[in-house]
Amino acid sequence: MFREAWIIAKKEIKLLFKSTRRILLLFSMPLVILFIFAAGVFIAGVMPDSMDSQIEVTIINDDAGFNNQNWGDNFYALLKSMENTKSYEYINETIDKLDSLIEEGKFEILIYIPANFSQIINQSNVEQPSVIFIYYDNSNAQNEEAVLNISYTTSAVNQLVIYVDYGLINLNRVSITSTGTSKGAGALIASLLTMIPLYLIIFLVIPPLTLVLISVTIEREQKTLESLLLQPIDRKNIIAGKMLYGVILVSFNIVTNLITVSLAVAGSLLFVIPEDDRNEIGSTIQSIIAETGFSVWFFITWFILGLILVSIIVIATAVLFSLMAKDEREANMVISSVIILPLLGTLLIMFVPIGDLPGIFQYILVGIPLLGYLFAVYLSFLAGEIPIVSWLSLVFQFLWIIVIIWLAGRLIESEGILEISFKRILSKKNILFFRRKK
Amino acid sequence: MESLAVSTNNLTKIYNQGKASEVVALNNFNLGVKKGEIYGLLGGNGAGKTTTVRILTTMIRATSGNAKVLGYDIITNSREVRQIVGCLPQDAGLYEEFSAIENLDFIAQLRGLDSEKRKEQREELIQLVGLEKRKNDRVETFSGGMKRRLMIARSMIGNPEILFLDEPTAGIDVLVSRKVRELIKQLAINKKITTIVSTHDMIFAERLCDRVGIIRKGKLVAEDTPSAIVEKYGDGGDLEDAVVHLIGWVGDEEGELA
Numbered sequence: 001m002f003r004e005a006w007i008i009a010k011k012e013i014k015l016l017f018k019s020t021r022r023i024l025l026l027f028s029m030p031l032v033i034l035f036i037f038a039a040g041v042f043i044a045g046v047m048p049d050s051m052d053s054q055i056e057v058t059i060i061n062d063d064a065g066f067n068n069q070n071w072g073d074n075f076y077a078l079l080k081s082m083e084n085t086k087s088y089e090y091i092n093e094t095i096d097k098l099d100s101l102i103e104e105g106k107f108e109i110l111i112y113i114p115a116n117f118s119q120i121i122n123q124s125n126v127e128q129p130s131v132i133f134i135y136y137d138n139s140n141a142q143n144e145e146a147v148l149n150i151s152y153t154t155s156a157v158n159q160l161v162i163y164v165d166y167g168l169i170n171l172n173r174v175s176i177t178s179t180g181t182s183k184g185a186g187a188l189i190a191s192l193l194t195m196i197p198l199y200l201i202i203f204l205v206i207p208p209l210t211l212v213l214i215s216v217t218i219e220r221e222q223k224t225l226e227s228l229l230l231q232p233i234d235r236k237n238i239i240a241g242k243m244l245y246g247v248i249l250v251s252f253n254i255v256t257n258l259i260t261v262s263l264a265v266a267g268s269l270l271f272v273i274p275e276d277d278r279n280e281i282g283s284t285i286q287s288i289i290a291e292t293g294f295s296v297w298f299f300i301t302w303f304i305l306g307l308i309l310v311s312i313i314v315i316a317t318a319v320l321f322s323l324m325a326k327d328e329r330e331a332n333m334v335i336s337s338v339i340i341l342p343l344l345g346t347l348l349i350m351f352v353p354i355g356d357l358p359g360i361f362q363y364i365l366v367g368i369p370l371l372g373y374l375f376a377v378y379l380s381f382l383a384g385e386i387p388i389v390s391w392l393s394l395v396f397q398f399l400w401i402i403v404i405i406w407l408a409g410r411l412i413e414s415e416g417i418l419e420i421s422f423k424r425i426l427s428k429k430n431i432l433f434f435r436r437k438k
Numbered sequence: 439m440e441s442l443a444v445s446t447n448n449l450t451k452i453y454n455q456g457k458a459s460e461v462v463a464l465n466n467f468n469l470g471v472k473k474g475e476i477y478g479l480l481g482g483n484g485a486g487k488t489t490t491v492r493i494l495t496t497m498i499r500a501t502s503g504n505a506k507v508l509g510y511d512i513i514t515n516s517r518e519v520r521q522i523v524g525c526l527p528q529d530a531g532l533y534e535e536f537s538a539i540e541n542l543d544f545i546a547q548l549r550g551l552d553s554e555k556r557k558e559q560r561e562e563l564i565q566l567v568g569l570e571k572r573k574n575d576r577v578e579t580f581s582g583g584m585k586r587r588l589m590i591a592r593s594m595i596g597n598p599e600i601l602f603l604d605e606p607t608a609g610i611d612v613l614v615s616r617k618v619r620e621l622i623k624q625l626a627i628n629k630k631i632t633t634i635v636s637t638h639d640m641i642f643a644e645r646l647c648d649r650v651g652i653i654r655k656g657k658l659v660a661e662d663t664p665s666a667i668v669e670k671y672g673d674g675g676d677l678e679d680a681v682v683h684l685i686g687w688v689g690d691e692e693g694e695l696a
Contacts, residue, residue, distance in 0.1 A: 007547045011533075018535040018576075223531025227592065230495055231548040232521040415498040 008241025030260035037264035062095045066118035084149040110135040208249035216322035246315030309397040316404040326421035345371040355382045366393035369400040443632040444471040449503035463489040465656035478647035479636040486656040487636035524598030534578040549596035563591040583614030603635045640678040
């Protein structure tokens with residue numbers, strides 16, 4: 001079976017390198033990514049800081065101090081002096097306002113330093129760290145960024161204040177508990193990070209998808225399909241060959257895109273971004289990782305596994321749809337809907353609080369082909385771990401692959417394969433199960 | 439029966455069965471083609487010639503009846519049938535961006551030939567169809583006649599024992615048509631391949647075919663050598679007159695005489 005599939009895939013690769021248009025399609029995306037990076041870095045460089053609006057930080061410092069030391073005051077002083085946080089507008093409030101402020105949500109960022117803050121820091125036998133509570137409106141990306149900056153200052157509290165005064169004192173004595181108030185902790189970060197697979201789908205999968213689509217429709221347009229079907233091979237191996245070709249293209253595209261992105265990032269870090277900003281980016285990434293609080297490598301494995309599965313879904317869909325299309329134009333029209341799906345999914349994530357939906361709806365959503373994976377990524381970021389529903393999403397995506405390939409297999413074995421077109425399919429009943437040769 | 443390369447038994451094909459658009463393409467069609475002969479299938483458009491070729495090459499399945507190709511059942515041994523059969527479909531094409539050699543090589547690989555045999559066969563066939571000088575050129579630069587010759591070469595890959603040619607001279611000019619006829623004759627006679635040709639080309643049928651069968655409305659209405667058919671039904675004319683007489687005999691149903 002593999003031999004025949006490989007012969008067909010090899011033929012497609014040969015044909016690919018004989019067409020300038022197809023080679024351009026394959027290499028265009030890395031170039032687009034490079035351009036986007038360059039433009040992004042340029043815009044970031046010329047964009048004035050004044051574009052950022054002033055962020056209000058409400059502080060309730062209830063720290064009673066301990067042994068003539070008030071770490072709450074130290075922390076507050078540090079916030080007002082650190083490069084990343086000194087520009088915020090600080091408003092002092094008293095402890096009696098805490099509940100009403102939280103209830104009414106009339107703040108952008110609210111920092112609450114409890115009464116026993118210094119006491120816990122100074123009790124070396126206490127296992128629990130001293131806690132600062134941060135509440136913020138996470139519908140504003142600037143607030144998310146500010147919370148990360150404040151969190152970074154917390155470790156500065158450890159290092160600059162506690163370490164100086166107490167020498168080898170445990171550096172994990174202060175921690176931050178942050179709570180987003182609009183959709184739940186990290187909702188905005190989660191929805192922003194959900195864009196990553198969307199970008200990946202657009203940049204990594206669309207060029208191979210188009211090429212696979214062409215490889216099938218061209219058989220019909222150049223009238224080679226019948227000659228192919230007349231050969232002593234299992235027709236399903238034609239599907240396998242086209243799929244294999246798609247997988248090779250996706251793999252190739254991932255490698256070239258990774259190289260391009262790495263070059264773009266390395267170039268930006270080395271030649272465009274100042275050293276101070278570089279360190280800041282590093283610590284921001286560290287903060288994000290710390291905030292998510294789960295194994296990054298575990299997540300990356302899950303994430304890549306999902307990407308592989310949705311890539312195969314997209315390729316299989318391309319094969320199925322292009323088998324149904326009478327020509328490339330018809331196939332392109334239908335396949336556009338597949339490309340729109342992830343965009344719709346991302347919009348849904350932005351406007352519907354999926355994380356708050358009842359479990360059954362979440363299970364249904366993650367079961368949708370392609371989109372389900374985007375929802376699963378969002379839910380994972382939101383939960384700060386990979387919940388069961390996200391694992392199930394991968395199972396669903398795998399099942400969809402089997403279903404789509406099965407349908408493509410049925411289709412190529414149907415005797416109407418040479419005359420089929422979307423127009424004909426839509427005009428007939430019984431479209432789901434493609435009547436087999438009797 | 440042993441000497442028959444192709445035999446069909448009450449082969450029936452109904453498209454869109456049970457619907458208003460139902461079409462009976464073959465109706466209890468019985469055919470026997472002897473080994474080594476060139477057999478011509480003649481008839482009007484929609485008579486069932488292409489359907490017959492497609493069923494016998496396992497592209498589509500008959501609604502009822504059965505057929506054997508060199509002893510292999512077309513349903514249960516479809517892969518074996520495709521292995522021993524070469525076919526030039528009516529509406530065939532080539533990979534335009536591939537060279538002549540690459541087109542042949544791809545099919546040779548699918549037919550399981552090793553690299554040495556592939557090289558040997560493609561060179562032999564390229565020479566046979568007279569494309570040596572253009573063998574490395576892209577097919578998109580070929581004329582219609584050159585493409586047709588290359589398609590015939592492609593159908594010969596893997597040394598098939600039976601060759602099906604569906605309208606091999608359709609849509610090509612008279613000079614190319616003559617070359618294609620000569621080529622098929624050369625192949626059939628030199629290589630002793632049983633050849634079944636579906637054609638409207640009466641010169642082809644008259645000069646090349648050992649026997650012809652005339653199909654009308656999915657049934658074989660006459661079968662003999664071209665000269666015998668002319669004698670019986672030609673009314674003093676040629677094979678074309680005989681065929682017109684046979685297919686127009688009952689009436690001029692839509693499509694039959696188009």
